Amino acid sequence: MTDTPSPNHFDLHAATWDADPVKQARALAVGKGIQSQVPLSPRMGALEYGCGTGLLSFALQPQLGHITLADSSEGMLAVLNDKIAAKRITNMRASKLDLLTDPLPPERYELIYSLMTLHHIRDTDALLRSLHALLTPSGYLCVADLDAEDGSFHGQGFDGHNGFDRRDLAAKVESAGFRTPGFTTVFSMTKGEGSAQTAYPVFLMVAQK
Numbered sequence: 001m002t003d004t005p006s007p008n009h010f011d012l013h014a015a016t017w018d019a020d021p022v023k024q025a026r027a028l029a030v031g032k033g034i035q036s037q038v039p040l041s042p043r044m045g046a047l048e049y050g051c052g053t054g055l056l057s058f059a060l061q062p063q064l065g066h067i068t069l070a071d072s073s074e075g076m077l078a079v080l081n082d083k084i085a086a087k088r089i090t091n092m093r094a095s096k097l098d099l100l101t102d103p104l105p106p107e108r109y110e111l112i113y114s115l116m117t118l119h120h121i122r123d124t125d126a127l128l129r130s131l132h133a134l135l136t137p138s139g140y141l142c143v144a145d146l147d148a149e150d151g152s153f154h155g156q157g158f159d160g161h162n163g164f165d166r167r168d169l170a171a172k173v174e175s176a177g178f179r180t181p182g183f184t185t186v187f188s189m190t191k192g193e194g195s196a197q198t199a200y201p202v203f204l205m206v207a208q209k
């Protein structure tokens with residue numbers, strides 16, 4: 001596990017993250033998509049990668065066994081831990097983890113999901129290989145993220161991916177060892193006003209190991 005003390009963008013925004021109704025609605029919409037496409041069960045152990053304050057996991061938590069919520073941001077994990085304690089939830093555990101730099105943890109999961117995190121990970125292939133290794137045989141991978149966009153979602157200075165072309169991502173997912181990736185559109189965000197308004201659809205990709 002890493003122990004980087006300097007605050008990053010996400011540390012600084014953690015305290016106000018949940019005040020944005022779009023982030024709340026996005027997590028609920030992705031949760032519904034996962035619920036309708038994956039046979040969730042209390043026998044499943046799950047990993048959320050890039051969990052932030054845990055919005056998506058709080059939506060899925062009643063239907064799952066235990067959930068490990070992993071993120072590289074200390075600030076996000078602090079907010080998450082406060083929420084888990086306040087809601088007295090016993091099947092969710094926060095974990096500081098960056099799979100690009102930390103060793104693979106020993107646990108294995110029946111389900112891994114991630115929301116709006118993949119576009120922040122430069123080495124998509126390496127992350128997909130790690131997620132594949134962390135799944136049990138026939139385990140499910142669910143990734144929700146932006147469709148390919150022109151860079152206007154984050155604006156100048158962003159050094160991640162400007163969303164993903166679905167066919168390119170499907171090829172990456174298959175080459176990491178997953179079967180039958182399928183895509184649906186589960187949410188859409190907008191930025192700008194009037195004729196300058198731009199829509200940013202969010203896909204949910206579900207694949208199996």
Ligand SMILES: C[S@@+](CC[C@H](N)C(=O)[O-])C[C@H]1O[C@@H](n2cnc3c(N)ncnc32)[C@H](O)[C@@H]1O
Binds near residue numbers: 071099100
């Ligand atoms: C856009 S936020 C999404 C948070 C949450 N999934 C949501 O939808 O509200 C991206 C999250 O990914 C985390 N993240 C970015 N790079 C990461 C990495 N290499 N390893 C783990 N988490 C990472 C950030 O700290 C942040 O919490």
